Amino acid sequence: xxxxxxxxxxxxxxxxxxxxxxxxxxxxxxxxxxxxxxxxxxxxxxxxxxxxxxxxxxxxxxxxxxxxxxxxxxxxxxxxxxxxxxxxxxxxxxxxxxxxxxxxxxxxxxxxxxxxxxxxxxxxxxxxxxxxxxxxxxxxxxxxxxxxxxxxxxxxxxxxxxxxxxxxxxxxxxxxxxxxxxxxxxxxxxxxxxxxxxxxxxxxxxxxxxxxxxxxx
Amino acid sequence: xxxxxxxxxxxxxxxxxxxxxxxxxxxxxxxxxxxxxxxxxxxxxxxxxxxxxxxxxxxxxxxxxxxxxxxxxxxxxxxxxxxxxxxxxxxxxxxxxxxxxxxxxxxxxxxxxxxxxxxxxxxxxxxxxxxxxxxxxxxxxxxxxxxxxxxxxxxxxxxxxxxxxxxxxxxxxxxxxxxxxxxxxxxxxxxxxxxxxxxxxxxxxxxxxxxxxxxxxxxxxxxxxxxxxxxxxxxxxxxxxxxxxxxxxxxxxxxxxxxxxxxxxxxxxxxxxxxxxxxxxxxxxxxxxxxxxxxxxxxxxx
Numbered sequence: 001x002x003x004x005x006x007x008x009x010x011x012x013x014x015x016x017x018x019x020x021x022x023x024x025x026x027x028x029x030x031x032x033x034x035x036x037x038x039x040x041x042x043x044x045x046x047x048x049x050x051x052x053x054x055x056x057x058x059x060x061x062x063x064x065x066x067x068x069x070x071x072x073x074x075x076x077x078x079x080x081x082x083x084x085x086x087x088x089x090x091x092x093x094x095x096x097x098x099x100x101x102x103x104x105x106x107x108x109x110x111x112x113x114x115x116x117x118x119x120x121x122x123x124x125x126x127x128x129x130x131x132x133x134x135x136x137x138x139x140x141x142x143x144x145x146x147x148x149x150x151x152x153x154x155x156x157x158x159x160x161x162x163x164x165x166x167x168x169x170x171x172x173x174x175x176x177x178x179x180x181x182x183x184x185x186x187x188x189x190x191x192x193x194x195x196x197x198x199x200x201x202x203x204x205x206x207x208x209x210x211x212x213x214x215x216x217x
Numbered sequence: 218x219x220x221x222x223x224x225x226x227x228x229x230x231x232x233x234x235x236x237x238x239x240x241x242x243x244x245x246x247x248x249x250x251x252x253x254x255x256x257x258x259x260x261x262x263x264x265x266x267x268x269x270x271x272x273x274x275x276x277x278x279x280x281x282x283x284x285x286x287x288x289x290x291x292x293x294x295x296x297x298x299x300x301x302x303x304x305x306x307x308x309x310x311x312x313x314x315x316x317x318x319x320x321x322x323x324x325x326x327x328x329x330x331x332x333x334x335x336x337x338x339x340x341x342x343x344x345x346x347x348x349x350x351x352x353x354x355x356x357x358x359x360x361x362x363x364x365x366x367x368x369x370x371x372x373x374x375x376x377x378x379x380x381x382x383x384x385x386x387x388x389x390x391x392x393x394x395x396x397x398x399x400x401x402x403x404x405x406x407x408x409x410x411x412x413x414x415x416x417x418x419x420x421x422x423x424x425x426x427x428x429x430x431x432x433x434x435x436x437x438x439x440x441x442x443x444x445x446x447x448x449x450x451x452x453x454x455x456x457x458x459x460x461x462x463x464x465x466x467x468x469x470x471x472x473x474x475x476x477x478x479x480x481x482x483x484x485x486x487x488x489x490x491x492x493x494x495x496x497x498x499x500x501x502x503x504x505x506x507x508x509x510x511x512x513x514x515x516x517x518x519x
Contacts, residue, residue, distance in 0.1 A: 151325055152296075152336065156343040157388055159322045160403065163446050164380045170325045182384055194387060197347060197395055200300065200340050 002030040002093040003118035003126045006041060007111055009048055012089070015109050019087035021055045023078070025100055027065035027092035034126065036112045037061070037091030045091065045111060057081045065096030071103045082106065134206030140193050142184035147201070149177040155198040157182070219316035219370040220288045220515060221260040224485075225399065225424040230512050231485030232476070232504070233290060233401065233426060234258040234497060236282065238273035244281050247273075251285035253498035256517040257505065260288040260317055262401070262487070266297060269329025276306055279315045286517060290372060290401075291315045294323025299339040300348065300358050307352055311367040319372040319401060320345040343395050346373055350396030373397040376447025377414035377427070378407055385447075386417055393421040401487040403447045404430035406454060406471075408478045415483055426485040429475055431493050432468035435459040469500055476504065480511050 016022060024042050031037025039061055046056045058081030062074045075082055082088075087107045090097040093114040101108040118126035131148040137155065138145060147153045151170040158178035161169030166179045185194050224231045234257075236250035247263075254261050261282055265275040272278075279289035291310055298306065307318065322342040326334050340348060348358050355366035373392045379385045389400070400418070405411040405427045418425055430448075432438050435458040438450040454471055461467035476486050488497050505514050 151327075152322060152338045152341070154322065154338065154341045156341050157391065158384070159342070160374060160376055161325070161446050162379070162381075166381070169446055170327055179381075179384070191387070195391055195394070197343060197391065200344055
């Protein structure tokens with residue numbers, strides 16, 4: 001899931017200064033799980049905007065806000081409220097915000113910061129395990145991603161900053177992921193995978209902006 | 218050819234030292250440090266934005282040492298440059314006369330004075346060593362031929378006294394496979410552990426210089442034990458420092474004993490400095506005076 005986090009209201013308000021009538025859009029997927037754009041958060045922002053003299057013309061929580069056709073449909077359904085709207089505030093990841101912005105001429109603003117692709121550890125706890133680098137090394141690293149989980153993204157083993165207890169110098173509360181990978185490979189008698197020199201990432205494989213058009217669809 | 222390489226190949230005992238470039242354009246700082254080590258250390262490391270703190274680049278800093286008659290070991294890290302920038306720096310430095318390079322991953326940006334900056338780490342120390350070997354063979358990283366190849370003596374770093382020696386030896390094996398020719402180690406305080414590491418590491422056929430870091434006080438020793446990965450100051454030494462009326466002098470004595478201890482079985486030492494160039498320069502004078510059979514300093518003006 002995409003982990004996002006609400007911006008402080010003080011950071012959002014200056015952008016809405018010239019707009020009085022605001023429509024709110026949350027997201028029924030990731031932003032709901034991350035508590036950044038689910039119903040409680042949308043209701044909370046609605047209340048706070050109204051307290052500051054704004055008129056909330058309406059709100060909707062689409063099933064998934066990053067889906068352009070779905071957003072167009074939602075905007076048609078809410079066209080009466082949208083007609084009265086001067087600005088739309090979106091509480092969804094950057095993909096969602098831009099999906100909305102591409103579907104309307106009304107100025108669109110975001111209420112959240114999109115942080116990372118998250119693995120859910122348990123309710124309300126998200127960990128960054130994958131950075132969508134486009135060049136997966138997990139088959140060689142015992143299922144642990146050093147590109148994401150090592151602060152330096154190293155591909156060839158730990159740096160000199162492994163603490164005596166095997167933890168990471170940058171995050172002393174966290175075990176060095178390269179020590180973890182090494183221990184797992186050692187256990188599986190696959191240390192040859194550790195000894196191989198891994199070539200650096202091929203950034204030409206994930207030029208920005210990426211796109212994927214599946215054939216035959 | 219690198220003087221450091223010549224020394225090691227001829228079996229002469231080696232002492233290298235370290236000079237940190239200025240934070241600013243005051244190149245006199247480097248000239249003063251060069252003066253302290255000229256004719257005393259075989260080569261002097263020039264650090265590269267050490268601890269992720271902005272300093273003068275190691276390329277011009279190395280050139281300043283050369284102009285002052287001191288052979289530099291240019292440290293270069295992967296933190297601030299992608300593979301294009303690393304290659305152009307390495308080509309330029311070699312053309313200017315820098316013959317020794319120490320390839321490092323680099324401290325994380327969060328340790329320094331610009332924690333908001335983008336960490337690069339396009340390569341790591343292993344891949345950087347691999348890259349320098351390619352430049353030495355006349356090719357860039359993508360195997361395009363170079364107009365003039367480099368002739369670097371390729372160095373790397375290993376923690377010899379880490380709690381996990383097996384892992385450190387694996388890292389060393391990988392660096393050797395990538396093309397490392399000499400190692401300067403993290404600070405050594407326990408000769409038994411160091412000798413054990415050294416004997417294993419020598420099987421890879423490389424040169425190893427044991428790291429020496431002057432202890433100023435018992436407090437510093439405890440700090441190193443608590444905060445610096447791979448450094449273990451034995452309790453015995455901490456007690457000696459604690460009881461001493463002049464711990465700074467005691468620290469120099471400890472360093473001298475470590476150097477002589479390492480000289481019994483190994484080919485050299487690397488003196489790291491945390492602003493202690495004066496003391497290290499005096500220590501070098503003392504070693505040259507006391508042990509002419511052990512250490513022949515480089516001739517001046519070669």
